[in-house]
Amino acid sequence: QQQVKQSPQSLIVQKGGISIINCAYENTAFDYFPWYQQFPGKGPALLIAINPDVSEKKEGRFTISFNKSAKQFSLHIMDSQPGDSATYFCAAREGYNQGGKLIFGQGTELSVKP
Amino acid sequence: DVKVTQSSRYLVKRTGEKVFLECVQDMDHENMFWYRQDPGLGLRLIYFSYDVKMKEKGDIPEGYSVSREKKERFSLILESASTNQTSMYLCASRIPNTGELFFGEGSRLTVL
Numbered sequence: 218q219q220q221v222k223q224s225p226q227s228l229i230v231q232k233g234g235i236s237i238i239n240c241a242y243e244n245t246a247f248d249y250f251p252w253y254q255q256f257p258g259k260g261p262a263l264l265i266a267i268n269p270d271v272s273e274k275k276e277g278r279f280t281i282s283f284n285k286s287a288k289q290f291s292l293h294i295m296d297s298q299p300g301d302s303a304t305y306f307c308a309a310r311e312g313y314n315q316g317g318k319l320i321f322g323q324g325t326e327l328s329v330k331p
Numbered sequence: 332d333v334k335v336t337q338s339s340r341y342l343v344k345r346t347g348e349k350v351f352l353e354c355v356q357d358m359d360h361e362n363m364f365w366y367r368q369d370p371g372l373g374l375r376l377i378y379f380s381y382d383v384k385m386k387e388k389g390d391i392p393e394g395y396s397v398s399r400e401k402k403e404r405f406s407l408i409l410e411s412a413s414t415n416q417t418s419m420y421l422c423a424s425r426i427p428n429t430g431e432l433f434f435g436e437g438s439r440l441t442v443l
Contacts, residue, residue: 324373
């Protein structure tokens with residue numbers, strides 16, 4: 218079963234626009250929610266992450282919004298740039314007693330048009 | 332600079348062949364992971380290892396095995412490759428109980 222569901226699968230945004238990617242999860246024992254960014258030919262790399270005790274985290278143009286009651290979190294990319302074109306994965310970490318593994322969403326391929 | 336190296340970037344194998352994918356990390360991390368990446372399915376965990384000689388099944392271990400004889404090296408083995416194992420394979424490592432995985436650049440395997 219897919220424990221972390223991500224949408225949309227692909228996204229096209231104009232330069233300067235806002236990119237929004239959404240994720241939903243089932244397991245309330247997840248304790249850490251990172252986003253990874255992957256450029257073609259490269260492995261994923263950590264972009265930004267949030268703990269479930271806060272509702273928002275911002276780093277530059279990237280913001281995670283977290284809704285614990287709805288079991289949803291999203292990535293917002295403000296002033297999107299062509300250099301942001303990549304595949305983005307949300308993830309959730311199982312609690313320590315469950316092994317602490319990261320469970321990934323299906324990925325979103327973002328294309329920012331100049 | 333942290334580094335996870337996957338020795339084979341591209342492989343083409345025939346059905347039934349035994350395939351070894353090698354991964355080496357230079358960060359002295361205890362935890363290592365093998366994921367497979369397929370379009371629309373994201374990253375799915377095949378096997379992971381908390382430390383040397385240890386291994387645990389992930390979500391899709393069927394058809395795979397692993398070896399962790401040294402801390403820095405984690406190998407993924409396909410005993411008898413099948414066409415449905417054509418995929419991108421990603422190795423990662425991390426410090427235990429932290430969230431950040433460090434990934435290699437991937438090994439793209441095609442099974443004919």
